[in-house]
Amino acid sequence: MHIGRTTLSKFVIEQTRGAHSEMGALLIDVAAAVKTISGLVGKGALSGFSGSMASTNVQGEVQKKLDVLTNEAILRHCEWGGQLAGMASEEMDAPYAIPAEYPRGRYLLIFDPLDGSSNSDVNVSVGTIFSILQRSTAGDAEPADFLQPGARQVAAGYAIYGPSTMLVLSVGTGTHGFTLHRESGNFILTHPDIRVPETTREFAINTSNERFWEPPVQRYVSECKAGKTGIREADFNMRWIASMVAEVHRILMRGGIFMYPKDNKDPAKPGRLRLLYEANPMAMLIEQAGGAASTGRGRILDVVPEALHQRVPVMLGSREEVKRLERYHHEYDTGADRPFASPLFAERSLFRD
Numbered sequence: 083m084h085i086g087r088t089t090l091s092k093f094v095i096e097q098t099r100g101a102h103s104e105m106g107a108l109l110i111d112v113a114a115a116v117k118t119i120s121g122l123v124g125k126g127a128l129s130g131f132s133g134s135m136a137s138t139n140v141q142g143e144v145q146k147k148l149d150v151l152t153n154e155a156i157l158r159h160c161e162w163g164g165q166l167a168g169m170a171s172e173e174m175d176a177p178y179a180i181p182a183e184y185p186r187g188r189y190l191l192i193f194d195p196l197d198g199s200s201n202s203d204v205n206v207s208v209g210t211i212f213s214i215l216q217r218s219t220a221g222d223a224e225p226a227d228f229l230q231p232g233a234r235q236v237a238a239g240y241a242i243y244g245p246s247t248m249l250v251l252s253v254g255t256g257t258h259g260f261t262l263h264r265e266s267g268n269f270i271l272t273h274p275d276i277r278v279p280e281t282t283r284e285f286a287i288n289t290s291n292e293r294f295w296e297p298p299v300q301r302y303v304s305e306c307k308a309g310k311t312g313i314r315e316a317d318f319n320m321r322w323i324a325s326m327v328a329e330v331h332r333i334l335m336r337g338g339i340f341m342y343p344k345d346n347k348d349p350a351k352p353g354r355l356r357l358l359y360e361a362n363p364m365a366m367l368i369e370q371a372g373g374a375a376s377t378g379r380g381r382i383l384d385v386v387p388e389a390l391h392q393r394v395p396v397m398l399g400s401r402e403e404v405k406r407l408e409r410y411h412h413e414y415d416t417g418a419d420r421p422f423a424s425p426l427f428a429e430r431s432l433f434r435d
């Protein structure tokens with residue numbers, strides 16, 4: 083059925099020839115880890131690994147047994163090959179040093195082994211997200227090596243474990259989707275050169291947080307909800323799966339916008355999603371597919387990280403909508419969205435009176 087079609091291995095070897103040929107081998111190991119995780123997740127309750135651990139991760143979130151197992155799966159599949167200088171993940175406080183017995187390389191692998199894991203016990207799609215950066219030389223990575231802006235990523239991708247398992251990847255030459263052919267164990271290129279439609283009538287946000295959002299986000303969402311009779315003059319649809327990988331996948335397939343904005347629910351957290359292993363890889367995939375990814379106040383890929391587990395506001399998807407949100411943030415920050423409240427207006431009214 084798939085004989086003669088492009089496999090992931092063929093694709094990455096061809097796409098990484100030359101300067102990044104070692105990265106091809108690393109991506110094939112990542113894909114092997116993804117297949118292991120797909121098997122584990124696909125067993126559902128029969129795996130015996132559903133439920134939570136007694137432990138919490140560095141973010142203070144309760145770890146699921148699957149969070150820990152999937153983290154181990156990626157470490158074991160990727161540590162031995164000699165391409166890596168170090169790894170970091172959502173589930174580990176500090177970067178993981180490559181064991182002494184294995185050779186070192188110049189790449190850094192950063193990942194969220196099971197994103198949306200709060201959905202794993204309810205049989206909703208979850209995923210693995212990864213980002214690859216590089217150091218100038220091979221050797222053991224220092225924690226500071228991981229703190230590079232997303233624009234320096236040499237590859238990024240995610241796997242989605244849904245009715246089918248897919249791996250969506252960019253090595254800087256577009257965004258491409260591969261579907262796991264379970265019988266042969268091959269990922270087959272089924273979605274070459276994915277493009278996000280420029281316009282959309284679908285938005286995704288957790289509206290239970292509405293009262294905590296900043297005014298520009300409240301403005302944007304209320305305009306979408308106002309539909310045909312509002313200033314957008316169009317009815318919008320809303321989706322919220324609470325699994326970022328599934329939301330981003332839907333946007334890559336048919337457009338839309340996904341928002342996890344800054345809110346004041348917990349003032350210590352400037353957003354919910356993590357920059358290095360959630361926002362940056364997804365931003366690269368979306369931009370490579372012609373979409374946009376922003377904090378509301380600038381391009382996600384330009385944010386200079388200060389900490390491994392740093393959080394960031396995320397607004398990504400169809401370009402026109404992301405640009406509109408950026409404009410609303412700018413108008414809010416400059417006061418242009420409320421001229422009647424500006425000191426200049428107050429002065430003018432006084433003068434008139």
Ligand code: FDP
Pocket residue numbers: 196197198199200201288324325326327354355360
């Ligand atoms: P999770 O904590 O289950 O891993 O990564 C954070 C994330 O999931 C995203 O995948 C998802 O979009 C979001 O959190 C869900 O947030 P809400 O609980 O606010 O719905």
